[in-house]
Amino acid sequence: xxxxxxTGTRLRLKEPENRAxxxxxxxxxxxxxxxxxxxxxxxxxxxxxxSEFMLQQTQVATVIDYYHRWLERFPTVEALAAAxxxxxxxxxxxxxYYARARNLHAAARRVRDExxxxxxxxxxxxxxxxxxxxxxxxxxxxxxxxxxxxxxxxNTARVLARLIHLRIPIDTAPGQRALWAAAxxxxxxxxxxxxxxxxxxxxxxxxxxxxPQCLLCPVLRYCAAAPHDPERLPIKKARKxxxxxxxxxxxxxxxxxxxxQQGVGSRWKGLWKLPPLADPLANGEEPLMQLxxxxxxxxxxxxxxxxxxxLVPGANQAWCPLEGLETVAMAAPHRRAxxxxxx
DNA sequence: AACACGGGGAT
DNA sequence: ATCCCAGTGTT
Numbered sequence: 001x002x003x004x005x006x007t008g009t010r011l012r013l014k015e016p017e018n019r020a021x022x023x024x025x026x027x028x029x030x031x032x033x034x035x036x037x038x039x040x041x042x043x044x045x046x047x048x049x050x051s052e053f054m055l056q057q058t059q060v061a062t063v064i065d066y067y068h069r070w071l072e073r074f075p076t077v078e079a080l081a082a083a084x085x086x087x088x089x090x091x092x093x094x095x096x097y098y099a100r101a102r103n104l105h106a107a108a109r110r111v112r113d114e115x116x117x118x119x120x121x122x123x124x125x126x127x128x129x130x131x132x133x134x135x136x137x138x139x140x141x142x143x144x145x146x147x148x149x150x151x152x153x154x155n156t157a158r159v160l161a162r163l164i165h166l167r168i169p170i171d172t173a174p175g176q177r178a179l180w181a182a183a184x185x186x187x188x189x190x191x192x193x194x195x196x197x198x199x200x201x202x203x204x205x206x207x208x209x210x211x212p213q214c215l216l217c218p219v220l221r222y223c224a225a226a227p228h229d230p231e232r233l234p235i236k237k238a239r240k241x242x243x244x245x246x247x248x249x250x251x252x253x254x255x256x257x258x259x260x261q262q263g264v265g266s267r268w269k270g271l272w273k274l275p276p277l278a279d280p281l282a283n284g285e286e287p288l289m290q291l292x293x294x295x296x297x298x299x300x301x302x303x304x305x306x307x308x309x310x311l312v313p314g315a316n317q318a319w320c321p322l323e324g325l326e327t328v329a330m331a332a333p334h335r336r337a338x339x340x341x342x343x
Numbered sequence: 344a345a346c347a348c349g350g351g352g353a354t
Numbered sequence: 355a356t357c358c359c360a361g362t363g364t365t
Contacts, residue, residue, distance in 0.1 A: 039360095055360040062351060062359085096349025099362080133362045153360045173344075200360060209358065210354080239357080240346095266347065266364090295349070299355095332350060346365075353358080 011222050013163065013186065022222050023188045023195055029218035030198030033205070038067055040197065045119035045144035046077040046108075052136045052143075053104045057097060060204070066095055078117055080108035089270050089329035096332070098271060103131025121145050134180070139196070148192040150183035152176070155203025156196075160186075161234035162207060165224035170234040240297040247300055249274035249334070250307035251288055251341055257319035258338070259309070263331070264316055273334040275317060277305055288341060293333040304337050 011018045034040070037060065039051035050070055054063040073091055074080040080088070085105060092101035107129040111119055120126055127137035138149035152160070157170050160182045168175050188195050206213045212230050220226055225233050251274065252259040261275040287303040294300070313319065320328060325338055 052360065057348090057359055057361055058350080059352060059359050094350070096351085097361085099348070103362085131362065135361060139360065151360080154358080155360065204360085242355085268349090293350080296347070344365100347363090348361105351359090354356090 009221060010224075010227075013222055018222065019186060020188075022186070022219055023191075025218045026198045026202065027191060027194045030194060030201055034197065034201050035205070038064060039143075043144050043146075043193075045140060046080075046111075047071060048140050048144040049107065049119075049132075049136075050074075050104065052139045053100045053131060054095060056100060056136070058095060062095070066092075074108075077108045077111050077119065080105060081112040081117075085270060086329065090327070093271070093329045093335070094332055098269060099266075100131055102270070106130045107132065119144070121147070123147060123149050142192040142196045146191070146193040148187055148189050149196075150180060150187045151196050151200070152179045152183050153200070155200045155207075156183065157203075158209060158234055159199055159203040159207045162212075162225040162230045163219070163223050165228065166234060168235065169237050171236050175234075242294075242297055242299050244299045244301070246303060248277040248287075248303045248305060249337075250277045251304050252307050252309050253322070254309040254319070257321050258325065258342075259313060260318055260320050260328070260330075261314070262316045262318070268331045271329045271331045272320070273331045274304060274337065275307075275314070277307065289337060291333060291336060300333075302333050302337060304341065 011021070013019055013022060039048060042048070051063070051067055054066055054070070070091055073087075074083060083105065085102065088101050088105045089098060092098060095101075110129055111117060115125075121141075123137055123141045126132060126140050127134065132140070135151055135153045138151040139153075141147040141149040142151065157179050160166070160179050161170055164178070164182050166175065166178055166182075168178065170176065170179060202217070202219070206216050207230070210231065214220055214223075214226060214230060217223070223230070250259070259275055260272040263269045263271050263273060285305055287305050290301055290303040292299065292301050322342060325342065330338065
């Protein structure tokens, strides 16, 4: 093994015997260098599911505190299934992508109602849970049950794209097909839990997006990108241009209560926010405050204007006592505005 | 295939 | 500013 590195021999992952040594080298490296993350201390499928939902498009450092608080509040799948959606959203507040919270809640109820509270151990049944796609299904199957299931997410996509020197964009159907095919070929029949953890960990700490640490890589001699410029991979489609827009909302306090409106569409559904102001007060009033927040490819300026109290709250609106504002789930930019104005 | 969906971290 | 992040569901 060491001689291969010294002599610079490139090993082709097309050969099954090389795949076996690749897997072993990766796992051995992980045993020595893998981080101690909270969700790696358990095989409880519910805890794994919680972590995987939270980690969708969300960085590890952001998730850790939420993960601990969540399991303290909803320690079991039964506890979550029995919870109210308002409490679920309140615990998720600030994490974003709130459909994840509603889907996790629905998944818990599905496990309770369809499987008698016993988590399904088949990949197909896991994948059928709401909010569980191909990645999350493979992650739960391998991390909780050590089933041999491939995974492709940000870290492993980058690692695989470099390993096979994939020169097409990974965020296209052909690119995804190639990555999943590679993941399937390389996932071992045994020890998939360790292997999948190791592949992700390699992408997170060594085979990084910027400044990959190829000199520290345990599988460098299998990497087809190594003779080229690994940092140029993976290729992605061009991004959309950022669009600036303005949102105006109302600050209406009456008898110690603030008027709030609940999101009903797809965005911030179930969360509370300041009521939107369609007409930015044609009288040319000054905003009480404004703040900026990014949203996908938009840069939004949120302006808050004082407004008179309505005789009755509109649809999906309610008065919230000023001292009770922290108990309701609120969209993050509105939370910022409310905290500042309530001081 | 394109889009919607949040929010924060890192450079 | 810009890119990125343990993605999924809808159109």
